[in-house]
Amino acid sequence: KLKAINFGDCHWTKGFWAEKTQKAIDVMIPYMGDVLCGDIGHALNNFKIAAGLKEGEHKGMYWHDGDFYKFIEAKIYAYGLTKNESILNELDEYIEIIGKAQEPDGYLQTQIQLRSDADRYENRKYHEMYNTGHLLISACAHYRITGKRNFLDIAIKHAELLYTIFYPDTRHFQRFGFNQTQIMGLVELYRTIGDDKFLKLAQKFIDRRGTYEIKHDATTVGYPIGDMVQERTPLREATDPVGHAVLALYYYAGAADVYAETGEKALVDALNRLWESVTQRKMYVTGAVGQTHYGASVNRDMIEEGFIDDYMMPNLTAYNETCANLCNAMFSFRMLGIHGEAKYADIIELVMHNSALSGIGVEGTDYFYANPLRMLHGTRDYDAHADVTETPNREGYLSCFCCPPNLVRTISNLSGWAYSMADNGVYVNLYGANQLSSKMLDGSDIKLTQDTEYPWKGLVKLTIDACKEKAFDIALRIPGWSTSAEIRINGEKVEQQVKPGSYAVLNRCWKAGDEIVVDIPMEATFVEGHTRIEEVRNQLAIKRGPVVYCVETPDLPAETNVLDVYLSAENELITEHKADFLGGVTVVKSDVLVRKDNDNTDSMYRNIRAPKWEKHPLQFVPYYAWSNRGTAEMTVFLPVVW
Amino acid sequence: KLKAINFGDCHWTKGFWAEKTQKAIDVMIPYMGDVLCGDIGHALNNFKIAAGLKEGEHKGMYWHDGDFYKFIEAKIYAYGLTKNESILNELDEYIEIIGKAQEPDGYLQTQIQLRSDADRYENRKYHEMYNTGHLLISACAHYRITGKRNFLDIAIKHAELLYTIFYPDTRHFQRFGFNQTQIMGLVELYRTIGDDKFLKLAQKFIDRRGTYEIKHDATTVGYPIGDMVQERTPLREATDPVGHAVLALYYYAGAADVYAETGEKALVDALNRLWESVTQRKMYVTGAVGQTHYGASVNRDMIEEGFIDDYMMPNLTAYNETCANLCNAMFSFRMLGIHGEAKYADIIELVMHNSALSGIGVEGTDYFYANPLRMLHGTRDYDAHADVTETPNREGYLSCFCCPPNLVRTISNLSGWAYSMADNGVYVNLYGANQLSSKMLDGSDIKLTQDTEYPWKGLVKLTIDACKEKAFDIALRIPGWSTSAEIRINGEKVEQQVKPGSYAVLNRCWKAGDEIVVDIPMEATFVEGHTRIEEVRNQLAIKRGPVVYCVETPDLPAETNVLDVYLSAENELITEHKADFLGGVTVVKSDVLVRKDNDNTDSMYRNIRAPKWEKHPLQFVPYYAWSNRGTAEMTVFLPVVW
Structure with missing residues (x-):
């Protein structure tokens, strides 16, 4: 297709x-x-x-x-x-x-x-x-x-x-x-x-x-x-x-x-x-x-x-x-x-x-x-057998x-x-500042400029630099994770429904200079897994747009075991862009609760009454950028205090 | 030994x-x-x-x-x-x-x-x-x-x-x-x-x-x-x-x-x-x-x-x-x-x-x-291969x-x-009303009567019916799960330290008619797993003495998926003995929170903000007695709202 x-x-x-x-x-x-x-x-x-x-x-x-x-x-x-x-x-x-x-x-x-x-x-x-x-x-x-x-x-x-x-x-x-x-x-x-x-x-x-x-x-x-x-x-x-x-x-x-x-x-x-x-x-x-x-x-x-x-x-x-x-x-x-x-x-x-x-x-x-979703010190034997391919x-x-x-x-x-061609249209699959100079399936020229700071910002501006005169489709992917994306053509909001997880197909006669803006709010959100996933029950991950975040040792209070960190669902997730950090990333910040009553015994099960927590401000980094600051503990999913 | x-x-x-x-x-x-x-x-x-x-x-x-x-x-x-x-x-x-x-x-x-x-x-x-x-x-x-x-x-x-x-x-x-x-x-x-x-x-x-x-x-x-x-x-x-x-x-x-x-x-x-x-x-x-x-x-x-x-x-x-x-x-x-x-x-x-x-x-x-710790309708294929031994x-x-x-x-x-013999002593390994009529390792007679409603009650009375005249040990197991057990001999509290997870060794000259009382408080408590057990993170089980409890469909509100049930850590755990229920059991009762915003989509991950819960009173039954009331969903560990 x-x-x-x-x-x-x-x-x-x-x-x-x-x-x-x-x-x-x-x-x-x-x-x-x-x-x-x-x-x-x-x-x-x-x-x-x-x-x-x-x-x-x-x-x-x-x-x-x-x-x-x-x-x-x-x-x-x-x-x-x-x-x-x-x-x-x-x-x-x-x-x-x-x-x-x-x-x-x-x-x-x-x-x-x-x-x-x-x-x-x-x-x-x-x-x-x-x-x-x-x-x-x-x-x-x-x-x-x-x-x-x-x-x-x-x-x-x-x-x-x-x-x-x-x-x-x-x-x-x-x-x-x-x-x-x-x-x-x-x-x-x-x-x-x-x-x-x-x-x-x-x-x-x-x-x-x-x-x-x-x-x-x-x-x-x-x-x-x-x-x-x-x-x-x-x-x-x-x-x-x-x-x-x-x-x-x-x-x-x-x-x-x-x-x-x-x-x-x-x-x-x-x-x-x-x-x-x-x-x-x-x-x-x-x-x-x-x-x-x-x-x-x-x-x-x-x-x-x-x-x-x-x-x-x-x-x-x-x-x-x-x-x-x-x-x-x-x-x-x-x-x-x-x-x-x-x-x-x-x-x-x-x-x-x-x-x-x-x-x-x-x-x-x-x-x-x-690429595991959690790393803990002292838990893996990297010499367990000849084909260990996991590394710290x-x-x-x-x-x-x-x-x-x-x-x-x-x-x-x-x-x-980034783009695909349909019968009478061009599909925008991936966002990122780029220039397209291609031919549509009927052989006509199509030139587009995409201007955006995606994935750190969700505002995408598409400018048509050249195209045929007849009507054709421009199909914009509305990500499944988005909640309230909005499309404007030449400044005017498009009335048609914008459904997450689908292409918004815009059909009209386009001309050079037409400008399409897709505005996809990029909010950091908590993500939970399907109830059937036992390993993440009552735990949450943080995601912003397509980027999944994690907690890593360098961002934790000294001597903190990453397993003692709990998310606090009532705390806000704040974002901050750091151009000179880890190749340029937007980090997420939030206060977390660090569990203080884990006695670090080896006991497999123990009675528990009221846990003790200490609040700490914490920075979450994109998962893809973890392990660039020395050997670290890391986790994507964290237990939550609702 | x-x-x-x-x-x-x-x-x-x-x-x-x-x-x-x-x-x-x-x-x-x-x-x-x-x-x-x-x-x-x-x-x-x-x-x-x-x-x-x-x-x-x-x-x-x-x-x-x-x-x-x-x-x-x-x-x-x-x-x-x-x-x-x-x-x-x-x-x-x-x-x-x-x-x-x-x-x-x-x-x-x-x-x-x-x-x-x-x-x-x-x-x-x-x-x-x-x-x-x-x-x-x-x-x-x-x-x-x-x-x-x-x-x-x-x-x-x-x-x-x-x-x-x-x-x-x-x-x-x-x-x-x-x-x-x-x-x-x-x-x-x-x-x-x-x-x-x-x-x-x-x-x-x-x-x-x-x-x-x-x-x-x-x-x-x-x-x-x-x-x-x-x-x-x-x-x-x-x-x-x-x-x-x-x-x-x-x-x-x-x-x-x-x-x-x-x-x-x-x-x-x-x-x-x-x-x-x-x-x-x-x-x-x-x-x-x-x-x-x-x-x-x-x-x-x-x-x-x-x-x-x-x-x-x-x-x-x-x-x-x-x-x-x-x-x-x-x-x-x-x-x-x-x-x-x-x-x-x-x-x-x-x-x-x-x-x-x-x-x-x-x-x-x-x-x-x-003997799994969770059972869910429609999740196992009991004909998957010739040697399926799991059954609903x-x-x-x-x-x-x-x-x-x-x-x-x-x-x-x-x-x-229930008992073992040591060099100069008798060890009480298991509690339960019984009579012992045995010989110590030196050949002398030992007769004891144990009176208790264990495991439903933690009070154990040991009466010596016959024994040798010389001093010997009576060693009582203080369960590892106990918190404040106390021993009385002929009504008098024993001063020696009673340490959970050890035998309390009582050495003296015993005589027929001596009465030892071990009082092990039987409280229903929440139990959590080691932080390394991913499948029970931020989840709790309920245990009372040696007995582990579970939630089972017959005790849930109609049409409730067992995975939607959350424990509420602040709610009390009440016990009630039911002599005519499941062969005679002590049940645990508590208010739980039933999650109401699970949309039962098949989506593996989803954004989450504030979950919705409804409070329900619930009865927990001993794990060993589950599945005696028809095909049921069951779980031992439940996610917790702290």
């Missing part, structure tokens, strides 16, 4: 996303490039060795190639935004090496090519499909933005091999498609070059799931099976998201891409159910998903880094991998395209301002893999490096999600 | 446990016998078929023999309390059949003898050790109480075979010992007949754990491995209870039995750590344990029906198998014997009055397998029948836990 604009048609001009994007171009991407092209990251090294340009052995996870492709993708967007030739040259250098690493038949997986203990398509845990997916996506982006075919040709050659091997129905290959970014990649390749065999192959990877017996075989051993990788239930019958959150959401996003091309009802019905289930029964207030590092599904399959029961939302142990949160936004962006409903854009906004951005420090050079602070490098480039490519690409 | 009294030395005379025990003798055991000896239970049938007395095939779980032995054990206690000859005759009939079912070499497992698809000691999932353990325990109890050897001889013959096969160190048999009641059984047999090879074998089953690589082999396939069955970490190095809660606690209880005989420090150090961890980081306020039906351990082993992370205590999905709760009491009774500290008896009291007793209906003929109401038969006989044998045996 909605079509994405071309990347580069929209540019952030100032404010929140302009600053984050500039930080991506200036710091995040160069820093990440230094790491990945050096000996610590060793990602480019792997390709150089496979290309015969260097001696050495493969280092990094099986999915390290894929993560390097995501970094390349980020850099492609940086080029698209800056047209900086040196970026283009660096990309060409990478691509040349990658091309040399590719086998004559198109195969390209350094983790297999350089390791003697792993064969091609021998076991799905080697993540070949994941690497393939990111290769295709990155190469298509490169072609679209630069017009150059060097990367695309590598991708096509690789995809041809994939088609040869995986399109026929064979038992050995039926369970591949695990960590299924190749579905998105194949659809993107189909869209880019028009060869429908790649669309068919994408669909094949969906159709095969759930058609075989769930027990370990040679292609699966060494990694959990069943619900963990969404192979127990055929997608069209699925009602609940299961298993690894990143695997699940890339899968659903890929299926949404397939639906967008095929229009198959059973597929979109399933995707609708799954999206509702993800966002209404398994999502944190920050838009984060993947409640646990380890657990089990209702079908009693072992689950890692993924979904568990509905409404089971632990705070401290929430896994919420940065990638999973980003995937939630990616899946939602595709659903937005399919249905054109504002609730999908609301999730993108929620994720990007909170649980995505929390994955990188304000300086742009350190990363969280997990952000780290400058993660040996499992999937999240950082995923986040940086999404930040760099976000201007491409 | 403390020695258990002989079974039969103490008899409940009236009140709470006298009534429950009489119900066991009159209803629970006969009803259960009808079921297990008939075609539905099919437990005796299995033995008859194995004995060649009947045609047919094995029915029931692999552990069905063991559950029948537990029923027999309950019946042995019933005989011990009543000396009813017809019970003795019925027991002899069972034993004769069991003896005929036994193979000439001592092997006795109907699930293997009658099934062609399973071999002797082929795979530990066949639960042979579990059945063996309960055979030995039951047979020893039979011999001790009746003096007859018919059952004991079967057990000895069986144990000899076990020793022959399992004492040598062989690779095939090293991982047996799973669901390890045989450890307790072997120590009990050693204590009964004095042959120390059975003690050595018991220790062997402990020592072998954690000494081999954790991967599936022919003896394990088909059932989870690793932490699930406590085989990843050697017991002496264990710091946290892991895995299946029943398996873990039977294992620890057995190890405590071994320690009691060997005195090995490393073993008791481990048991101390494990007991603290179970009761102070993983236990519900009802004494229940086993937080989840399915999940994973920190080592990322799949866990069923067991322990998960510290302080992760979901209410609705709490598994809390009746057996696990009972095992918590059994483990604690053994630790009480080792250390003589009141905290262990506190746990026994807590479990028995709450999460054990909740496993059976007030009528004595229906059972809960799982108690059931008259459970196809997995481990819990009912376990509970009934423990109720029938509880008078045996």
Whole structure:
């Protein structure tokens, strides 16, 4: 229903996303490039060795190639935004090496090519499909933005091999498609070059799931099976998201891409159910998903880094991998395209301002893999097992490096999600000062300027710089969290109803100089969870617009345990903008009650009569900006004294 | 440090446990016998078929023999309390059949003898050790109480075979010992007949754990491995209870039995750590344990029906198998014997009055397998998978029948836990009207009468009916939950400090007619959980003495969702005894606040300003007595308005 604009048609001009994007171009991407092209990251090294340009052995996870492709993708967007030739040259250098690493038949997986203990398509845990997916996506982006075919040709050659091997129905290959970014990649390749065999192959990877017996075989051993990788239930019958959150959401996003091309009802019905289930029964207030590092599904399959029961939302142990949160936004962006409903854009906004951005420090050079809603000193064992990915602070490098480039490519690409085009209209999905210069679907020019200090202020001014003469729609997203938004056109209040959680569609003949003002009051409010969420009962969080706040040690009275802090519901929430604090944030201030009668015994239960509290003024900071001032305790939800 | 009294030395005379025990003798055991000896239970049938007395095939779980032995054990206690000859005759009939079912070499497992698809000691999932353990325990109890050897001889013959096969160190048999009641059984047999090879074998089953690589082999396939069955970490190095809660606690209880005989420090150090961890980081306020039906351990082993992370205590999905709760009491009774500290008896009291007793209906003929702390309409799928053992109401038969006989044998045996003997003293562990007629460790007679309406009233009167002339200790447990207990001897207040959670040891020359009064104020109080328990933050439970209360649908205003009920901390908790209600209970009454602004949307998070509440008077009932008035919603913890 909605079509994405071309990347580069929209540019952030100032404010929140302009600053984050500039930080991506200036710091995040160069820093990440230094790491990945050096000996610590060793990602480019792997390709150089496979290309015969260097001696050495493969280092990094099986999915390290894929993560390097995501970094390349980020850099492609940086080029698209800056047209900086040196970026283009660096990309060409990478691509040349990658091309040399590719086998004559198109195969390209350094983790297999350089390791003697792993064969091609021998076991799905080697993540070949994941690497393939990111290769295709990155190469298509490169072609679209630069017009150059060097990367695309590598991708096509690789995809041809994939088609040869995986399109026929064979038992050995039926369970591949695990960590299924190749579905998105194949659809993107189909869209880019028009060869429908790649669309068919994408669909094949969906159709095969759930058609075989769930027990370990040679292609699966060494990694959990069943619900963990969404192979127990055929997608069209699925009602609940299961298993690894990143695997699940890339899968659903890929299926949404397939639906967008095929229009198959059973597929979109399933995707609708799954999206509702993800966002209404398994999502944190920050838009984060993947409640646990380890657990089990209702079908009693072992689950890692993924979904568990509905409404089971632990705070401290929430896994919420940065990638999973980003995937939630990616899946939602595709659903937005399919249905054109504002609730999908609301999730993108929620994720990007909170649980995505929390994955990188304000300086742009350190990363969280997990994004819990609470952190307490001395509660986690960071050496409990080999795959602990939770850390007390952000780290400058993660040996499992999937999240950082995923986040940086999404930040760099976000201007491409700000608007969509409808049949005879332009949809404003995300707010932030920007300029749009694009074409409507009928080919007519459309130029807009958006002026706003969003998300810190809710006043948005849209000026039409150029447009066709005939009437068309301008659709403004009225966020689901807003209460009394108001629209004015050229100073005159629009009478039509402005409903939160929907697009306000304004149809008229527009002309250059027309000015639309959307005024969305940005009040700090208390938020409560569904009564079924046990972990937040009788607790509240603070949210202002799309931004979720938290309490953090540096803002607490000395020696205060964050668990002793109670909100006082009768106290006002005051906001103050601090331009020089944490990269520029609006903080929320309120008097809180600090519990004084907790005796810190280890006793699990105790009798209680009248608690003692002390009132303290406190500052709340945006959740995404926590942990930039040293090791801290933190919590999003706090118990409330009504 | 403390020695258990002989079974039969103490008899409940009236009140709470006298009534429950009489119900066991009159209803629970006969009803259960009808079921297990008939075609539905099919437990005796299995033995008859194995004995060649009947045609047919094995029915029931692999552990069905063991559950029948537990029923027999309950019946042995019933005989011990009543000396009813017809019970003795019925027991002899069972034993004769069991003896005929036994193979000439001592092997006795109907699930293997009658099934062609399973071999002797082929795979530990066949639960042979579990059945063996309960055979030995039951047979020893039979011999001790009746003096007859018919059952004991079967057990000895069986144990000899076990020793022959399992004492040598062989690779095939090293991982047996799973669901390890045989450890307790072997120590009990050693204590009964004095042959120390059975003690050595018991220790062997402990020592072998954690000494081999954790991967599936022919003896394990088909059932989870690793932490699930406590085989990843050697017991002496264990710091946290892991895995299946029943398996873990039977294992620890057995190890405590071994320690009691060997005195090995490393073993008791481990048991101390494990007991603290179970009761102070993983236990519900009802004494229940086993937080989840399915999940994973920190080592990322799949866990069923067991322990998960510290302080992760979901209410609705709490598994809390009746057996696990009972095992918590059994483990604690053994630790009480080792250390003589009141905290262990506190746990026994807590479990028995709450999460054990909740496993059976007030009528004595229906059972809960799982004992969650919250029940909500329409939230569980009771057909989600083959092994759902959670039910909305108690059931008259459970196809997995481990819990009912376990509970009934423990109720029938509880008078045996009421007192222990110390070097020169008698310890009063549990309160309840009873008469003790026993011998102190020096062989002198001791006769006491305990008069009390405990747990409904906290006044306990102990009268000495007979005792030796020399000074000795009478030690009274001052419950950990008490606040201002007071002791009077012959009307005179005892000056020595009375410390909650300890035994008050009264040493003097006692004489017949001496009267000790322990006055433990029984006030209904609010209880809060440790700040680390997310699922009960800013919520309170109500407890009075050892009894935990809950709110249940029949006591709520019509159409009220139990999740909308808030406690009001400023309202008084009033108690009222109702002799004809739920088998005779003291209820707690208080005004509560019913939330009126919950819009019952499915939205996972929502803005909140001032909630609306309506005040209602409400009655709280003992948790153990819930679900005796039709399908109900229920919760133990409720959010509080301070």
